[in-house]
Amino acid sequence: MSNAAEAGDTAEDVELSITVREKYLAELQDLVFKILNNNKVSPSRLVQLLEKIRFITLEIVEGIAAWQSKLKIKGPFHWNGSNYILKLLHDLDFLQDQCPSIPAFYGVSARRNPFLISEAMEFKPRNTISELKGA
Secondary structure, eight states: OHHHHHHHHHHHHHHHHHHHOOOOOHHHHHHHHHHHHHHHHHOHHHHHHHHHHHHHHHHHHHHHHHHTTOOOOOOOOOEEEEEEHHHHTTTTTHHHHOOHHHHHTTTTTOOTTTTTOOOOOOSSSSHHHHHHOOO
């Protein structure tokens, strides 16, 4: 199979994962709407959904990296006319604005933090690989 064909197969897998992730994001927005309207929401359902979003996001990022590795000319992965990596960076920002208790439960900010990890994407790691090699 040629690299172009492999890249096409990988792109299809990424698009399928993106479709699933977008469904999860819509479910999350529905849960937040319910919370804001004082409706009961299962805390375990919310936690499970956030975990699913984390894992599918990682799967997408890895899939995009695999897709790019098969291309002769590197470029962003576009979905619905947008660079999907740039889009996913802001997908959970609404949590910080509309329901800050959810990211606070994790002890994080949701802004530019698609994995809800303790340090958002704009923070530079303390030691980069090049710094470690030079040490």
